[in-house]
Amino acid sequence: MKAFQDYYPENLAHCYGCGSHNQHGHRIKTYWEGEESVTRFTPEPCHTAIPGFVYGGLLASLIDCHSTGTAAAAMYRNEGREMDSLPPYRFVTGSLQVSYLKPTPLGRELEIRGRVKEIKGRKVVVECSVFADGVATARGEVVAVQMPENFGD
Secondary structure, eight states: OOOGGGGSOGGGOOOTTTOTTOTTSOOOOEEEETTEEEEEEOOOGGGEEETTEEOHHHHHHHHHHHHHHHHHHHHHHHTTOOTTSSSOOOEEEEEEEEEEOSOOBTTSOEEEEEEEEEEETTEEEEEEEEEETTEEEEEEEEEEEEOOTTTTO
């Protein structure tokens, strides 16, 4: 099964969080599991805040890219279309809110789970949580905005 990010066109696959063409980035992969979107990511020592724990910026980045990918997949799903069909749906972050619930341990696989809260016009609101060993360590909400086709021209 292809991840949401595997459908990104070449010119939009450079994002630090989710771009397959960014050799220094996270290169996250997101999939549907029923009504939830899921990404798994294992932080490395360079993601340290204090010894043994992940820095909050990584968590915000994971929530951000997980949510914009989920927004695109949700828009396709909402219209009953495949993710490689035209016109393409790609999203950028309109707003990002993160709540840190408890310290996130380093060196353990994190699971990011998202749910679509709302689809309204060109906006998709996604709520998600970051889990370490089954315990929620951060929650976030992203308002993702559909990119115009001429974005970056």
